[in-house]
Amino acid sequence: MSTRPLFDEEPRLALAPGAWLLRGFALAQAPALLAQIAALCEQAPLRHMVTPGGLTMQVAMSNCGALGWVSDRRGYRYQTSDPDSGRPWPAMPPAFAALAQEAAAAAGFAGFMPDACLINRYEPGTRLSLHQDRDEREHGHPIVSVSLGLPAVFLFGGLTRTERPQRLPLVHGDVVVWGGPARLRFHGIAPLAPPEPGAGWGERFNLTLRRAG
Template identity: 50%
Template sequence: MQSSFFDDIPQSPIELAQGAVVLPRFVGDAMPSLYRALKEVVTAAPFRHLITPGGHKMSVGMTNCGSAGWVSDASGYRYSKQDPMTGNQWPNLPDCFLELAQSAAAAAGYAQFETDACLINQYRVGAKLSMHQDRDEGGLEQPIVSVSLGLPATFLFGGLERTNPTRKILLEHGDVVVWGGPSRLCFHAVNAIQSGVHPDLGPRRLNLTFRKAV
């Protein structure tokens, strides 16, 4: 695989399943621009802990940028063009976000990736995501690009049924996971984040997930 323009050192991809790969340390020199863009997005649309349709408060803080954002409340899971907390449109997708997502998708074999939404998750120590599918999007023909920043996390990647065996892999700062095609609807999860302090982001993990929502 050719090296990413975000990193001068070529890295070998790790295949999770057919159509799903991990690109270790794919994000490199672009970190400063990502940090600046993240700060602008979160200032305009702060992190919040959404409520599931079942009434549970999610442990992960969330916000969005792009033309649509993923939200959850008693009405269900869905994408909304407006931030329900402010009534404003979500912040625009920063150019550096889009460039990273498209570069990672191409490196994973998905040329001409189209994305209009980026869900930003903030994991504090103990936060986690249970096993789930990403199936609320209208563009299921497009892959998912997931960027890990900050503290490491154990990522679980399964099959098309919740009961299928899962593979565990440690995702570290700068790693990118891309899955689509036959793996697009695979179940996946994030185990509880362990205590630690990242030199740039402190005691937390941030995750940028790019999708074609509408």
């Protein structure tokens, strides 16, 4: 059973109907999450995928879970195997799924059962342009995004690319959840700032948990 405090005791920020920033929600689990990321990336190494247009993505990526998100010249999609090795993606650690379920429930989305977790690594200067998460089979489930390591600025836009996004500072242990009317909002990450002296990290990891199948 979880020992996490009740949701009304957690620092939280409403971003839009259906979207919440849960500050520090994953902080207690962060060391274990980072250790599990390292083990997963030994099985399915991080790589810079290629967009359908032939551009190399700045963010290094891997996956765990029954399905993994991939991009290449054939398009964006989910598949059960790692295209680099041909093997199934590593199983999603129970702690990842439990954290996602708790965060989703805290944001009003009870019963979330993720089957895909995209692992992103950002180095200083890396950015992720505004985009929608729309490659999933259907969009009735929320997105749960966990920030670990270096701080970042999360860009949370509207339902069209032209809407000016909110700029939200994220720090180690923060979790963002969006679903319902916010599910298809554009979002991204501003170029990652260099670490400050004594930061303790040289990079940022992000776990994005979804129901893809």
